[in-house]
Amino acid sequence: MPRMMPKVDVVIVGMGWTGAIAARELSDTGLRIVGFERGPYRDTVPDFVAPNALDELRWNSRGEMFQNLARETITFRNKLDQTALPMRRLGAFLPGEGLGGAGLHWNGQHWRFLPTDFTMRSHNEQRYGKNFIDPDLTIQDWGVSYDDLEPHYDKFEYVCGTSGKAGNIKGQVQQGGNPFEGARTREYPTPPLKQGYAERLFTDTAARMGYKPFPQPASNMSQDSYTNPDGVQMGPCTYCGFCERYGCYNWSKASPFNTVLPIAFKNPDFELRCDSHVTKVELTDDKKMASGVTYIDVAGRECFQPADLVLLCAFQLHNVRLMLVSGIGAPYDPKSGQGNVGRNFAYQTMAYVYPFFADKRMNAYAGAGAMGMTIDEFNGDNFDHGPAGFIGGGYILATTTGARPIQQTTLPDGTPTWGSGWKRALRDWYDRSFAIQAHGGSTARRQNYLDLDPTYRDAYGMPLARLTFDFPQNDLKMRQFLTAKVTEIAKAMNPSQVKVSLPPNPFSIVPYQTTHITGGAIMGAERASSAVNTYLQSWDVPNVFVHGACAFPQNAGYNPTGTIAALTYRSLDAMKQTYLKNPGRLI
Amino acid sequence: MSEPDINLQRRQFLVAGAAATALVADAALAQSPAPQPSPAPAPAVPQGQAPKPGQVPAPGVQGYRFLSNAEVETITAMVDRLIPADATGPGGVESGVVVFIDRELGGQFGAASRWYMQGPWLEGTPTQGWQLGLVPAQVYRTGLLALDRYCLGANGKRFNELAPADQDHVLTLLEGGKVDLGGIPSNVFFQLLWQNVVEGYLADPLYGGNRDMAAWRMINFPGANPVLTAAVDLNGELYQIEPIAIGA
Ligand SMILES: Cc1cc2nc3c(=O)[nH]c(=O)nc-3n(C[C@H](O)[C@H](O)[C@H](O)COP(=O)(O)OP(=O)(O)OC[C@H]3O[C@@H](n4cnc5c(N)ncnc54)[C@H](O)[C@@H]3O)c2cc1C
Ligand code: SF4
Numbered sequence: 001m002p003r004m005m006p007k008v009d010v011v012i013v014g015m016g017w018t019g020a021i022a023a024r025e026l027s028d029t030g031l032r033i034v035g036f037e038r039g040p041y042r043d044t045v046p047d048f049v050a051p052n053a054l055d056e057l058r059w060n061s062r063g064e065m066f067q068n069l070a071r072e073t074i075t076f077r078n079k080l081d082q083t084a085l086p087m088r089r090l091g092a093f094l095p096g097e098g099l100g101g102a103g104l105h106w107n108g109q110h111w112r113f114l115p116t117d118f119t120m121r122s123h124n125e126q127r128y129g130k131n132f133i134d135p136d137l138t139i140q141d142w143g144v145s146y147d148d149l150e151p152h153y154d155k156f157e158y159v160c161g162t163s164g165k166a167g168n169i170k171g172q173v174q175q176g177g178n179p180f181e182g183a184r185t186r187e188y189p190t191p192p193l194k195q196g197y198a199e200r201l202f203t204d205t206a207a208r209m210g211y212k213p214f215p216q217p218a219s220n221m222s223q224d225s226y227t228n229p230d231g232v233q234m235g236p237c238t239y240c241g242f243c244e245r246y247g248c249y250n251w252s253k254a255s256p257f258n259t260v261l262p263i264a265f266k267n268p269d270f271e272l273r274c275d276s277h278v279t280k281v282e283l284t285d286d287k288k289m290a291s292g293v294t295y296i297d298v299a300g301r302e303c304f305q306p307a308d309l310v311l312l313c314a315f316q317l318h319n320v321r322l323m324l325v326s327g328i329g330a331p332y333d334p335k336s337g338q339g340n341v342g343r344n345f346a347y348q349t350m351a352y353v354y355p356f357f358a359d360k361r362m363n364a365y366a367g368a369g370a371m372g373m374t375i376d377e378f379n380g381d382n383f384d385h386g387p388a389g390f391i392g393g394g395y396i397l398a399t400t401t402g403a404r405p406i407q408q409t410t411l412p413d414g415t416p417t418w419g420s421g422w423k424r425a426l427r428d429w430y431d432r433s434f435a436i437q438a439h440g441g442s443t444a445r446r447q448n449y450l451d452l453d454p455t456y457r458d459a460y461g462m463p464l465a466r467l468t469f470d471f472p473q474n475d476l477k478m479r480q481f482l483t484a485k486v487t488e489i490a491k492a493m494n495p496s497q498v499k500v501s502l503p504p505n506p507f508s509i510v511p512y513q514t515t516h517i518t519g520g521a522i523m524g525a526e527r528a529s530s531a532v533n534t535y536l537q538s539w540d541v542p543n544v545f546v547h548g549a550c551a552f553p554q555n556a557g558y559n560p561t562g563t564i565a566a567l568t569y570r571s572l573d574a575m576k577q578t579y580l581k582n583p584g585r586l587i
Numbered sequence: 588m589s590e591p592d593i594n595l596q597r598r599q600f601l602v603a604g605a606a607a608t609a610l611v612a613d614a615a616l617a618q619s620p621a622p623q624p625s626p627a628p629a630p631a632v633p634q635g636q637a638p639k640p641g642q643v644p645a646p647g648v649q650g651y652r653f654l655s656n657a658e659v660e661t662i663t664a665m666v667d668r669l670i671p672a673d674a675t676g677p678g679g680v681e682s683g684v685v686v687f688i689d690r691e692l693g694g695q696f697g698a699a700s701r702w703y704m705q706g707p708w709l710e711g712t713p714t715q716g717w718q719l720g721l722v723p724a725q726v727y728r729t730g731l732l733a734l735d736r737y738c739l740g741a742n743g744k745r746f747n748e749l750a751p752a753d754q755d756h757v758l759t760l761l762e763g764g765k766v767d768l769g770g771i772p773s774n775v776f777f778q779l780l781w782q783n784v785v786e787g788y789l790a791d792p793l794y795g796g797n798r799d800m801a802a803w804r805m806i807n808f809p810g811a812n813p814v815l816t817a818a819v820d821l822n823g824e825l826y827q828i829e830p831i832a833i834g835a
Binding site for chain 2: 050051052053054055056057061062063068069070073076077078082083085086087088089091194195196197200238239240241242249250357359360361362363365366367403405406417418419420422423424426427430431455456457504506507508509510
């Protein structure tokens, strides 16, 4: 028998970005809230102070703050007819674990999606005709518009003190910003970050070629200090170059710790339980409501925490797995196309091009997670896809996030893999190149999905999530198109040489690509084709709300967290204004 | 295309730096509460079993916790070929890479404490990644023994007794997956070894490798230096800053 805990009003499962935002937003409701986090408690001080925060082996190579796979992983296969096998070592993505989640070790690339991203199906059908879209693709509209999300995007940017240059304020295009972006109500809270030599080279070349380069929106603090609307302070980014995959030592990278958690912690009705792993959401006998969650506490004991409201904030993968394990909604079946939980898994389609300059030092170790100059000419539907034969796109980014030598060294093609020749190349080329990325979107298709693995289990005996994924043809065409554009820009810089690096095709779980995995509990205006409504409320179990990128019907060309947070703020607004007064379906 | 050259001053500094580290290490040893403080750092391996290859590990904490003497000999010889000491910069052995590997294998990494290691074990496709039911410590132990057997069979000599060119040939075969290591694909063994060699060479000296930050100095990496704002404004020139290590 699990230990019975005293009932509370709200349970939050997972205390990363979305869970921390939820705890902050509900802090003035008087509700009793328990936040569960499977990983440890931690804070900037004492856990991420210099110089220990700048330790490549500990944090990146050994992944001390990433998900501990010994306890929980996924299984993976490319195709339905293969046997999925466990992801035994971290690779393609690096989910977070511990208070703050991946919000601690993200880059801070802080994007909004394009207005047409939210109507990917209807917009493309309208512009190019129904037959233009590959019938393999199961993309769909989100059920919310950019305008619905704008106030929430704005709120999160001001909470994070995001640095950038607006490209469109209330319909007026602004010099120096992204001319393609949706209209925003006001300028970014802080000016753009400094840009390095690589970014200046890129900017000059791209502008000469007729593109409109602009600084990437960055939640790395560009000015000496910033106080957010809640009175929480941030310090100046010092370009330490240990940003993504590391905790920031200087309160300069927006994370739950220097934005929303301080307010959540002031609430006497909020209790944080770290090292507590939620294994299941328990349902009432009729399966229509959640009664609470079962979890394993820090001492390994099974406990039951009753609650009226359950917020799943455990990251895309774990939200979907918890829904499948708990029986919240019907599991997706790729053969029949029936069921919505697990459907429309999508990712990010990346390409990297490196120009090398024999006579220049990039000093690339001086960088920040979101330092970079971008062009958006080939993102979303910012260009005519008619001749291209695919839909979607991505941004092109010259970026300097650091030059941590174990992970980030890129040597020219033809370099010996070891020996004196390797060492010479390391010495000669380590700091003489930089990355230009094509950060491409990812469409959804019938065969890409999540379900429960029939064989492999986690440390608590629950089935692992099984991922079936390969790149859709549409996205491979897009990647080819973007890679050609990036290579053209790189060559126009007159480098000594250029290296093109594409993640393997078929998709491989081994090399890191991004942690922007999406879908599986997608949102929509129609119950028949989505797992949650546009307020992220489960259609099937209305006292369960599911936050995170699992709600994306497919992925856009940008990094997800700006949109994840905007959806979460919108959901919490509806919860506070409507649901809490009268619990039930919001739609 | 001009080949950028390491500056001479830095190399001289390197030598001076190594001497300084030796002094510090001596002082630390003298102060340590060990019952019988030894006057000089202990040798890398017990007398009479010193590794054959050309490089000698720099002074520092010595002695091996996990590797056997035979394993130390083989790994030392391998590291000596993978990152040889030459005019370009520090070699792997003098950088402490073998000590690094010993510490890692004897610790959480060697035990794969954060990897998913539950069966069933199937071969899988390359896209499914690591599917070998051995933790890194076992991969080394099993792989090195099998390598000795292979080298003795093929040449009548252990790996560390081969001429450098023959060692390079064996390493190339290992890298290509062409040697039978008792069930361990030799490319998997090689990749693990190479990963650890690079880590030991370039990680913070805290972990036993990258002695005196010599590898960082060779590439001008500032280490754990958190304030680099001034470097951002440069236009292709070298930014001069003394690297900082967490530990030494
Ligand atoms: C290296 C890296 C760089 C990134 N850079 C960017 C970027 O620049 N821009 C961007 O937009 N996005 C970026 N991301 C993605 C970003 O981190 C995520 O989108 C964001 O953190 C998602 O928030 P979340 O609340 O859904 O999940 P998380 O922040 O990961 O939080 C989920 C939390 O739930 C906990 N949890 C999971 N399961 C359970 C359970 N069963 N019981 C209890 N607790 C549980 C986890 O331990 C974790 O702490 C990056 C991610 C990584 C890994
Ligand atoms: S680069 Fe800036 S924001 Fe990132 S971790 Fe370093 S100081 Fe913090």
